[in-house]
Amino acid sequence: MDSLNYSESLRSKASKIWEKIMAHPFIMEISEGKLPLEKFRFYIKQDYAYLIEFIRCLGIAIAKVGDRNAMRTLVSCLHTNMTIEVEMLERFSEKIGLPLDELRKTDMAPTNMGYTRHLLTVAYSGTVGETISAMLPCIWSYMEIALKIGDSPALKEHPIFNEWCSTYKSKEYRDLVEWYRDFIDDVAGGSSPVEREKMLQHFILSSRFEYMFWDMAYRMESWPV
Amino acid sequence: MDSLNYSESLRSKASKIWEKIMAHPFIMEISEGKLPLEKFRFYIKQDYAYLIEFIRCLGIAIAKVGDRNAMRTLVSCLHTNMTIEVEMLERFSEKIGLPLDELRKTDMAPTNMGYTRHLLTVAYSGTVGETISAMLPCIWSYMEIALKIGDSPALKEHPIFNEWCSTYKSKEYRDLVEWYRDFIDDVAGGSSPVEREKMLQHFILSSRFEYMFWDMAYRMESWPV
């Protein structure tokens, strides 16, 4: 394995899962501008709840990270996530007829619960390298999705889907993905096959949960009991 | 709320979920001695993987518990779980045509993953009272199930189901349930409404996951990607 391209090797080992993400009806119908708004609203609520838990994982990563420059960058990521992304979703929420109160008191659907509990468990029990590997599929696949469907004419004409999508193809967001990947590549360079295997397992599991998250939103999943 | 009976109050607030657990086809078909062995084997494998994670949660509870007598009891529970229950499943495994190797390398199905990540997240992030509240529905509902279906003639004639069921209605197991409930009642007596609300939320969520766990086994759930 060439450690300089470790993130690329993770990506390639999950490629079948990622292909299915890209082909999921939820993504397809966004690119065609015809996803029912009700499903999109469901998604935004779950994504907001997810993001709060994602921020918790960054908090733990900050607590555990050894290198001080990496700590500084993680603090920036955390601050950006909290002030930019959370606030973006809050502003966005109003536009799609979702009152802020309703957004904030969303209960997590089962798949979201499983996914975020997975991330938190890795953050608490694993190394920072493991944590960032588990967080990477979310960060990275959103950029890939946005780059893939972002130029679709039907999407560009849809004021809501287009605005949502533009966040994830922005320069700022792509820099964030770059930083996460560089971090993982650095960690992998100094890690053993045992740790890299764990990082891979977390990356694969989070990729599976990414697929299931879109599916959850498409089905507007609820608790069976 | 009468704090002496806090565990009973948890139980009553989850009663609708527990009724559905008791009525689930997986349980019904065990009591009728007609559950396909393939489904039972799937269940045993998942339960084994679950138990390992359950033991991890006890480890964290031992790390966090303040009272030394409670610490001593938690160490006993941990030891019992590890030497008695894990070994029982390992012996049992052979009887149902499940090689030990296969049992040990089981991958968790999605629902099992979500449930155990929930337990571990509570254990790492919460108090001991929260942790034991999250663990209680598993411990307790197994006893209720065993007491409910344990005398069914069809079950008693089924050598495998009967042996499995007898574990959970044994004196030793009932004492374990008693200890967990007493522990929770004690904690609740010294806790605030805020902490008790968290304990309730964990208890409800674990009860939901208990239902979903049986359903996962009945459907022999696999990962969609």
Next chain:
Amino acid sequence: MDSLNYSESLRSKASKIWEKIMAHPFIMEISEGKLPLEKFRFYIKQDYAYLIEFIRCLGIAIAKVGDRNAMRTLVSCLHTNMTIEVEMLERFSEKIGLPLDELRKTDMAPTNMGYTRHLLTVAYSGTVGETISAMLPCIWSYMEIALKIGDSPALKEHPIFNEWCSTYKSKEYRDLVEWYRDFIDDVAGGSSPVEREKMLQHFILSSRFEYMFWDMAYRMESWPV
């Protein structure tokens, strides 16, 4: 106990320790402008190393905090600590003849090690209320020290000590102390006597460590082996 003034009750129970902090030769000699610069340099290095660990604790608090507004404020505190305070110490370092490289690779002295391990252990094992209680004596006592000695003529004439002291009597810093105290008062309002007792114990222990930290700097403490 009046929960609105819980932080004040913590303060009063630690008052004997705080009096000894205020009277410690390290503080006295700063106010008189005659502390040997070598001791001050030692202190700045240890404080820098301490601050990094303090930030880790905030990371864990963010991971555990339930209320989203509190989460938002903790993220601000973390960001402020990282960008303002760390950078302030880095700029300050040069002025007192301490190269940035030397500042950054400081090894913790025994007392600093014990104190920061205490804070991290509370952060990992306890509730957010416990964590903030353990962190409060540092935050708060620095303000009290600055307000007590800040107008001393000898200090005001000392360019270095005066600049150092002015940070901790600034409006911004006093607002930070206020926020921490309000947070603790809120938590205490919804907590049980058991949790408040733990919070008190952490507050007392951190107050003891605060005294010992100044003493460590005065003695320029090193490892015996």
Next chain:
Amino acid sequence: MDSLNYSESLRSKASKIWEKIMAHPFIMEISEGKLPLEKFRFYIKQDYAYLIEFIRCLGIAIAKVGDRNAMRTLVSCLHTNMTIEVEMLERFSEKIGLPLDELRKTDMAPTNMGYTRHLLTVAYSGTVGETISAMLPCIWSYMEIALKIGDSPALKEHPIFNEWCSTYKSKEYRDLVEWYRDFIDDVAGGSSPVEREKMLQHFILSSRFEYMFWDMAYRMESWPV
């Protein structure tokens, strides 16, 4: 580095500290049978409080360990520590005129607090390999001390010191040390230089704290405030 002998390499890098431990007056005076009983009593109380925290670290190691056989062994260690060693100290306590109540409510002295907070912080924030490396100096150096001074005639004639010492040169205890060392050697075999460097740092720091622990007992250390 030969990973089969990693524990030996840790030992050799800490050899100067270990020599000072062996030569400490506390150890010397035990071997000569002339340590004041008051100092020994102080030590037993602190060691008892230490052991409780040591057990907590084992709990976290059980939560994090990947390999199931290692998990099983850690559960045995935990159980042994709790039932054998804690109970041994409790029985021993009476013999040296230390009522059980007093033993159990011991407050930790500053050095003990720092040492145990260090162990817990490593356990919560690090890998299992790091945790066991931090715990190893205590386990291992006690055996070395016992083997070094165990045959001293003056010690053998002293009923209390001799009984205390015999625990740590018993076959059972030496097997425990062997298990810890094998565990570390295994982990080191599959770990990167980065992780091994962390393990070394923890081992060195715990070795320092071992020295300071004996010195704390000899000085009957108390809190300065």
